[in-house]
Amino acid sequence: MSEDKLRIDRIQKGTVIDHIDSGYAITILNLTGLDESQNLMTIGVNVSSKKLGRKDIIKIENVFLNQTQMQQISILSPNATISLIDNFRVIEKKKVEIPKVIKQLIVCVTKTCISNSEKEPIDSEFLVLEERPLKIECKYCERRYRLNEIYFTSKEKSGKKIKQALNL
Amino acid sequence: MSEDKLRIDRIQKGTVIDHIDSGYAITILNLTGLDESQNLMTIGVNVSSKKLGRKDIIKIENVFLNQTQMQQISILSPNATISLIDNFRVIEKKKVEIPKVIKQLIVCVTKTCISNSEKEPIDSEFLVLEERPLKIECKYCERRYRLNEIYFTSKEKSGKKIKQALNL
Numbered sequence: 001m002s003e004d005k006l007r008i009d010r011i012q013k014g015t016v017i018d019h020i021d022s023g024y025a026i027t028i029l030n031l032t033g034l035d036e037s038q039n040l041m042t043i044g045v046n047v048s049s050k051k052l053g054r055k056d057i058i059k060i061e062n063v064f065l066n067q068t069q070m071q072q073i074s075i076l077s078p079n080a081t082i083s084l085i086d087n088f089r090v091i092e093k094k095k096v097e098i099p100k101v102i103k104q105l106i107v108c109v110t111k112t113c114i115s116n117s118e119k120e121p122i123d124s125e126f127l128v129l130e131e132r133p134l135k136i137e138c139k140y141c142e143r144r145y146r147l148n149e150i151y152f153t154s155k156e157k158s159g160k161k162i163k164q165a166l167n168l
Numbered sequence: 169m170s171e172d173k174l175r176i177d178r179i180q181k182g183t184v185i186d187h188i189d190s191g192y193a194i195t196i197l198n199l200t201g202l203d204e205s206q207n208l209m210t211i212g213v214n215v216s217s218k219k220l221g222r223k224d225i226i227k228i229e230n231v232f233l234n235q236t237q238m239q240q241i242s243i244l245s246p247n248a249t250i251s252l253i254d255n256f257r258v259i260e261k262k263k264v265e266i267p268k269v270i271k272q273l274i275v276c277v278t279k280t281c282i283s284n285s286e287k288e289p290i291d292s293e294f295l296v297l298e299e300r301p302l303k304i305e306c307k308y309c310e311r312r313y314r315l316n317e318i319y320f321t322s323k324e325k326s327g328k329k330i331k332q333a334l335n336l
Contacts, residue, residue, distance in 0.1 A: 026194060026203040035194040041213040046206060151331045163319045 014061040016083040025056035032069040102126040107151045113141040182229040184251040193224035200237040242266045270294040275319040281309040
């Protein structure tokens, strides 16, 4: 038996997210909601790369990213590049950019922060103090966070997502 | 610019999980903990398949699955096949099998169920009543679950996993 069935081909039209920090591709799919896409996706995790040593890559057919998804990727993987593909060719290639202020995508965990007020909650805003490694500060209560301390806002997922109970 | 860099090659040694129900590959990676692997992985989501219409596939180098991971996959995707690869060839191929009794992998959400007793909790056990679509029953309190109602046990993840706050 020869094991040569899966050769993942170029995509005709869609998006290639390349130079993702190694090990972050699945995290990016979960956060951006691309994990629920009905489109053809091919993903490489811990792929050899001249530039990064190792990297991840995501190719997704017939999908173009919105601003929110680009910002989510920039937070998790500031070196990532986004290529738009049409007719098998790269028609545009750009680097993601971390915004100076991150709005709504992240939750401040300070309970008394005005962004969590039960009566009149306001949208969260975080100032980006340092990009790499990431350091951000809540605009309201000034609490500071590094990447591994961040809680992202997310939508309830449906369909094929599983529910997990931690540490039971 | 030609977009032809990512051709995902055959693996020399490792595991191919094929015929995964479409859309479940990322879920399987998250549940089995393979998402934290340091090894090369290539993943196809919503790939065309003669047998299933669409399917997902995971190839992971230098990794062989343990019994727990095989059971987790069988619950999420009972048609999945596992191929062990060595020297670029399939040396063994098997179908996953749903066990008759699922132990520890799933949490009963009935608070008063003896499996959740605070004093002397005992390991959960679920009887598999029907395989496809899945229907299981808690051995202790007899509560029944379908796949989308199941809570899986999980380990706290470290490293590159993000924390998400629902619906804020």
